Amino acid sequence: MKQRELICSRCSVRQPFRYHNMKCVCGGTLLVDYDIEQIANTFSKTALPYRSPSMWRYHELLPVLDEANIVSLGEGGTPLLRMPAWERKLPLGQLYLKREEQNPTGSFKSRGFSAAVSLLKEAGVHKAAVPSNGNAAGALAAYAGRAGIEAYVFIPQDCPPLIVQECPLYGAHTFLVDGFIHDAGTIIEAGAAEQGWVNVGTLKEPGRVEGKKTMGLELAEQLGWTFPDVIIYPTGGGSGIIGMWKAYRELKALGWVSCDMPRFVCVQEVGCQPLVDGVSSPAADPSGTADTAAAAFKQPVAPNPTGMRVPAPPDLPLLLAIVRESGGTAVAVSKEEIAEATRQLGAQGISASPEGSATWAAMLRLCDSGWLRGQDRVVLFNTSHAMKYAQPGDAARSLPVLRSYTDFVQQQGQ
Amino acid sequence: MKQRELICSRCSVRQPFRYHNMKCVCGGTLLVDYDIEQIANTFSKTALPYRSPSMWRYHELLPVLDEANIVSLGEGGTPLLRMPAWERKLPLGQLYLKREEQNPTGSFKSRGFSAAVSLLKEAGVHKAAVPSNGNAAGALAAYAGRAGIEAYVFIPQDCPPLIVQECPLYGAHTFLVDGFIHDAGTIIEAGAAEQGWVNVGTLKEPGRVEGKKTMGLELAEQLGWTFPDVIIYPTGGGSGIIGMWKAYRELKALGWVSCDMPRFVCVQEVGCQPLVDGVSSPAADPSGTADTAAAAFKQPVAPNPTGMRVPAPPDLPLLLAIVRESGGTAVAVSKEEIAEATRQLGAQGISASPEGSATWAAMLRLCDSGWLRGQDRVVLFNTSHAMKYAQPGDAARSLPVLRSYTDFVQQQGQ
Numbered sequence A, B: 001m002k003q004r005e006l007i008c009s010r011c012s013v014r015q016p017f018r019y020h021n022m023k024c025v026c027g028g029t030l031l032v033d034y035d036i037e038q039i040a041n042t043f044s045k046t047a048l049p050y051r052s053p054s055m056w057r058y059h060e061l062l063p064v065l066d067e068a069n070i071v072s073l074g075e076g077g078t079p080l081l082r083m084p085a086w087e088r089k090l091p092l093g094q095l096y097l098k099r100e101e102q103n104p105t106g107s108f109k110s111r112g113f114s115a116a117v118s119l120l121k122e123a124g125v126h127k128a129a130v131p132s133n134g135n136a137a138g139a140l141a142a143y144a145g146r147a148g149i150e151a152y153v154f155i156p157q158d159c160p161p162l163i164v165q166e167c168p169l170y171g172a173h174t175f176l177v178d179g180f181i182h183d184a185g186t187i188i189e190a191g192a193a194e195q196g197w198v199n200v201g202t203l204k205e206p207g208r209v210e211g212k213k214t215m216g217l218e219l220a221e222q223l224g225w226t227f228p229d230v231i232i233y234p235t236g237g238g239s240g241i242i243g244m245w246k247a248y249r250e251l252k253a254l255g256w257v258s259c260d261m262p263r264f265v266c267v268q269e270v271g272c273q274p275l276v277d278g279v280s281s282p283a284a285d286p287s288g289t290a291d292t293a294a295a296a297f298k299q300p301v302a303p304n305p306t307g308m309r310v311p312a313p314p315d316l317p318l319l320l321a322i323v324r325e326s327g328g329t330a331v332a333v334s335k336e337e338i339a340e341a342t343r344q345l346g347a348q349g350i351s352a353s354p355e356g357s358a359t360w361a362a363m364l365r366l367c368d369s370g371w372l373r374g375q376d377r378v379v380l381f382n383t384s385h386a387m388k389y390a391q392p393g394d395a396a397r398s399l400p401v402l403r404s405y406t407d408f409v410q411q412q413g414q
Helices: A036-042 A045-050 A055-061 A084-089 A109-123 A135-147 A161-169 A181-195 A207-222 A239-254 A274-280 A286-296 A316-325 A335-347 A354-368 A405-413 B036-042 B045-050 B055-061 B084-089 B109-123 B135-147 B161-169 B181-195 B207-222 B239-254 B274-280 B286-296 B316-325 B335-347 B354-368 B405-413
Strands: A004-008 A014-016 A030-034 A080-082 A094-099 A127-131 A150-156 A173-177 A230-234 A263-269 A329-333 A377-382 B004-008 B014-016 B030-034 B080-082 B094-099 B127-131 B150-156 B173-177 B230-234 B263-269 B329-333 B377-382
Touching: A030 A036, A030 A207, A030 A239, A036 A055, A036 A239, A045 B045, A055 A109, A055 A207, A080 A207, A084 A094, A109 A135, A109 A207, A127 A135, A127 A181, A135 A150, A135 A161, A150 A161, A150 A181, A161 A173, A161 B335, A173 A181, A181 B405, A207 A239, A230 A239, A230 A354, A239 A263, A239 A316, A263 A274, A263 A316, A263 A354, A274 A316, A274 A329, A329 A335, A329 A354, A335 A354, A335 B161, A354 A377, A405 B181, B030 B036, B030 B207, B030 B239, B036 B055, B036 B239, B055 B109, B055 B207, B080 B207, B084 B094, B109 B135, B109 B207, B127 B135, B127 B181, B135 B150, B135 B161, B150 B161, B150 B181, B161 B173, B173 B181, B207 B239, B230 B239, B230 B354, B239 B263, B239 B316, B263 B274, B263 B316, B263 B354, B274 B316, B274 B329, B329 B335, B329 B354, B335 B354, B354 B377
Parallel strands: A094 A377, A127 A150, A150 A173, A230 A263, A230 A377, A263 A329, B094 B377, B127 B150, B150 B173, B230 B263, B230 B377, B263 B329
Antiparallel strands: A004 A014, A004 A030, A080 A094, B004 B014, B004 B030, B080 B094
């Protein structure tokens, strides 16, 4: 029988496992804690080659008790693509792109919601709600559909239309919100008692961090049970950073990996950069930074918000601690840098979301500044497909239309 | 050193390997033939667990000579998802969905073009062209981008705009064509000498069938080195059917699998159904069917063509022979059946393209008719994401916009 408890990431108090409400009385976030010694006795990495590449290959390190409750659509096992042509051009050692857009819902959010919805099923929950900048809503919708759970998703109205449209396709009750992601969260909290839905927003329940943790486990396995030197990750609510940091602590505790922790780099958008502000102001009280940032963040910085646009991450102090302790940093990139990165990645055959493109832009910035070193092994995360953010029609409409090869020749001559 | 030749699928004549022009003088298609005995001596399935889940785990059975020429973006290793809820409702044994939309370019076309572009690189080709209903164009564009090869893609102008837009994102020279896929092919053939591009259209070169073959290899491995009873596959040009049939002949020759070949079911759209017509008219001269169908096919049957809309498959007799010899069949489904299937798959958390949805619709039809049997293990192929076919805007625009929980309650009361 799997031993799982909760432990506060701030005050280290222990509590019995529960399925929602992850806030400790101290204000910290409760995370799942396993009996690593027990796991080490029954789970060996030599078992892994014989398991499917799904993220559930690590089920001993995931919180679901009964494998019959696993709600899977084929998540995890995403490729780690090496970029040799750019390694030769840039002052770094090795450069990899983790292709999270190849998950079932076209984004990294599949992992968190596979774990979260499995826990909802285990808990006998029939109704769940999420505030989301888009990809999380689609993922809840899909996994809830697979599990037969009713999903309610609340999305800022200026989110990309294709990501919004995915939610009703998966059968979710879909609502647009005139406001930011935290306004969507307020609606869910206000209705919780009356509607009986469970809020599966970032850090509201234990599954999403655990699901995101598998990105870190998988990356370590793909790198031959080592850690990269640097992880560059687009950061909104930050559950991916927390998940990967937790993964690497667990791998060290298991004795599977012994090298240093990677330096975590959080990438944000200029104008909505609570982590960048927090990292650059070490003297400031980190627990107040989120509210300050939220208050300062009155207007969207670009026509469509991205997954990085979270003015008030639920546990900013934890994120700042991870970045600082790992020797990492935070970088805010501009809309123009993101667009240029999408083009550069596209030319290499990669369909990169604005968030994924932002990690490329940040990597270039860190090469320029000398922060990245000549031997660094660097991993970027492409968290979603470019096409989910497309405003279709325009590009296709401006293309030449041919009737014959003669038309082609004439068109080339113009 | 890998031994590879070409063999005609119709007259069995052997020829030395070459990189393009796969038409035999007899009119048949040349396919790659390996020295299976040599492979069996050096390649064992016990090696596979220690390889990455990429399709290149089967490189001994792929035509690239030097692994340095492999052009990979992380293709293959797609999940095989079991559908237990529907197994209980339907008169069949086991039901699986192969999630090919999780390939790097969001479609099964990644596999064929990973192999084809690797061969282009091996051959020193710098310029390639393809006629395509969309996903093949995106895949050539992406893999050519990765390889540094110039891509020219020619797409019927009524193809889904998002699929078209992907091509310039990947840096391809992109042209719309006022006509069908064979009209696009005519433009490429007309320009071949002058432009110096290699035509990588269906069955024009040896790589695409070999790449698609890995769907069959992977499926057999995922099913514990057995074949399913029935494969239901959306069929346009048909290189996937040819590839999987070839995969299973090679696995039998290797002695890795000994069970019967699966029954191959080709799914088409009502109104563009050369395979359905060919299967139901066994007396007709199959070599004439393609032209007849092409001539009869004057008007598109739906606003946007799908990958199944190939009035004149390049080697219809070979496809018909595979379907007949395997005990399979061909089914034409309507636009309405496809739309309903997209909805049913969506409600289960699956983002299914029209082509993938068509396999679901065909499966339901074959359950109704009693063609599928109570013990059949059936595999459907979801070849691409629903979202790539989206006409965005409308669905998102009609959703309710909330400012508060009160708005939600009012909206629910309406």
